[in-house]
């Protein structure tokens with residue numbers, strides 16, 4: 001081998017090493033072509049089924065996106081959100097935020113189709129990641145590449161949801177801490193909150209802001225008073241069933257309107273309003289609101305790839321579940 005060639009291959013080797021080391025910091029072993037030999041049709045199977053589902057019911061894109069978020073924030077992206085619990089050991093599903101989780105049957109259907117094509121090969125955690133991406137794409141959101149190779153966990157604990165999933169009443173420092181625990185920074189808090197450009201919320205997620213903010217029958221002073229009047233028409237006190245669009249008028253469209261709302265103090269949750277309490281997240285909100293979101297799609301794609309690497313199980317850790325609701 002010529003000297004120059006040797007040097008080039010040495011440098012390439014060094015570069016690969018550096019990339020590997022960088023990669024190991026959060027997601028050892030995930031790769032875009034992970035199933036290229038063992039389940040080459042995976043991408044098509046998922047895309048086709050999600051296309052079928054979302055063209056019938058566009059409002060299902062939101063819960064499918066939320067499912068992946070919920071999964072990644074509790075124990076990392078290991079499909080623990082999908083496991084059924086028992087009376088003695090209630091799973092994540094049994095936590096109060098479960099009321100807002102929908103679409104388990106869609107995941108089960110995708111998994112069944114994938115199992116038919118490549119039995120015992122593809123994890124439920126990877127299916128969740130692909131489904132979230134394809135669902136967003138179907139409603140004209142951004143595309144992002146989904147590195148694969150996650151393995152499924154064997155544990156799901158109800159109480160861990162309260163400890164790890166951000167809550168609608170969290171302030172900005174708590175949100176930043178919860179995101180940091182999953183390898184996500186302050187910018188990711190702002191960007192990923194933009195997921196609230198689609199979907200609905202139960203009144204319970206914000207009714208304290210309308211009726212009893214500090215326990216004296218008062219309202220949240222950071223919420224636009226005109227908007228409070230409108231929300232009160234939809235949500236009576238103690239209403240636990242009514243759903244409210246988070247981005248009224250465009251709750252099925254993946255756009256940057258969310259940031260315009262937050263900038264106008266019309267973010268539905270305290271956690272949305274909290275983005276105005278930190279200089280970095282506030283600057284991001286106003287930038288997207290003013291420039292009409294020139295970077296939101298690109299930023300969201302990047303942050304979703306990052307979120308999808310949170311504390312993943314790889315290699316021989318965990319297992320490949322046969323049914324997403326049950327450990328093998």
Ligand code: HEM
Nearest residue numbers: 062063066069100166167168192195199200201202205271
């Ligand atoms: C910043 C911390 C976050 C908090 C506190 C939060 C909280 C919530 C709450 C309380 C709901 C309403 C659930 C219901 O009552 O049905 C909701 C809905 C939703 N969230 Fe978040 N969320 C956060 C971050 C995220 C992220 C990072 C994503 C995705 C990237 C996301 C995507 C969604 C979607 C799509 C819905 C609508 C679900 C539906 O229509 O069924 N959220 N969120």
Ligand SMILES: *[C@@H]1O[C@H](CO)[C@@H](O)[C@H](O)[C@H]1NC(C)=O
Nearest residue numbers: 082083084085323324325326
């Ligand atoms: C998981 O629990 C749900 C709700 O209790 C039930 O409908 C479903 O059949 C269970 N799944 C399996 C595979 O046992």
Ligand SMILES: *[C@@H]1O[C@H](CO)[C@@H](O)[C@H](O)[C@H]1NC(C)=O
Nearest residue numbers: 092093094095096097098099
């Ligand atoms: C969700 O939680 C409620 C009570 O908080 C419970 O009645 C319900 O069975 C749970 N749903 C699932 C699918 O576990």
Ligand SMILES: *[C@@H]1O[C@H](CO)[C@@H](O)[C@H](O)[C@H]1NC(C)=O
Nearest residue numbers: 169170171172173174175277
């Ligand atoms: C945010 O909430 C946490 C937990 O409730 C609390 O300890 C902290 O003091 C709050 N921070 C601010 C700045 O309000």
Ligand SMILES: *[C@@H]1O[C@H](CO)[C@@H](O)[C@H](O)[C@H]1NC(C)=O
Nearest residue numbers: 211212213214215216217237
């Ligand atoms: C408001 O909250 C306080 C303190 O939690 C409680 O005692 C009071 O009953 C609540 N008022 C209403 C109208 O729910």
